Amino acid sequence: MANFMAVLTARRWFEDRQAAIVAPAEAEAEEEEERAPAYVVYTSVGAHRCIQQAVAMAGIQSGRSTATRRPRRRVGGLRKIAVGVDYRMSLALLEEEIVADLAAGLVPLLVVAAAGTVDVGAIDDLPGIARLCERFHLWFHVDGAYGALGVLSSHVRPLLSGIELAHSIAFDFHKWGQVLPARPALSHSACLCRLSSRCNMTQGC
Numbered sequence: 001m002a003n004f005m006a007v008l009t010a011r012r013w014f015e016d017r018q019a020a021i022v023a024p025a026e027a028e029a030e031e032e033e034e035r036a037p038a039y040v041v042y043t044s045v046g047a048h049r050c051i052q053q054a055v056a057m058a059g060i061q062s063g064r065s066t067a068t069r070r071p072r073r074r075v076g077g078l079r080k081i082a083v084g085v086d087y088r089m090s091l092a093l094l095e096e097e098i099v100a101d102l103a104a105g106l107v108p109l110l111v112v113a114a115a116g117t118v119d120v121g122a123i124d125d126l127p128g129i130a131r132l133c134e135r136f137h138l139w140f141h142v143d144g145a146y147g148a149l150g151v152l153s154s155h156v157r158p159l160l161s162g163i164e165l166a167h168s169i170a171f172d173f174h175k176w177g178q179v180l181p182a183r184p185a186l187s188h189s190a191c192l193c194r195l196s197s198r199c200n201m202t203q204g205c
């Protein structure tokens, strides 16, 4: 739900900005056209499936072209960006997609970065994504449902550097929020280090 709210908030932010820069006469003409912009949302292939659901619930159309005969064309929706060997979203590919979408007349809206993927605990390059968002005027959201509360641990905090640059953050109290106060020793030595690539839970910590 927090990720869904971030998508809605990003869209509202974009619409408000547009309204402020488009002259009233032009706005009236545009209202007549009533054409919704083809928004694009970017996240990594490792992102939680709720991101896809959030984008769909917000009414942002699917990233797949349904045309069967026509050549594949770019349409709005969710772009899942490939990750590197470190399981983090590739910044080069992200930038490539944003540039291609702008050239195709679509509206890049927001990037959803992962702060702890469910499978391997990968944390995207948050400062790098923040810089791209600033450059292309995108909303920067961090899905920290799993990992954002790692900032409470001095061991994990450096991995989350850049999270403070986000326009919005989703995090769940019902995950680490319940573990930290109850078992501080465990949280530092065993659980939170799962967010670090050094951890191998199968062998214990």
Ligand SMILES: Cc1ncc(COP(=O)(O)O)c(C=O)c1O
Residues within 6 Å of the ligand: 001, 002, 003, 048, 050, 116, 117, 118, 143, 144, 145, 146, 172
């Ligand atoms: C990384 C991540 N993102 C999003 C969610 C969805 O969170 P919620 O069910 O609180 O909306 C979860 C839940 O497990 C998650 O682990």
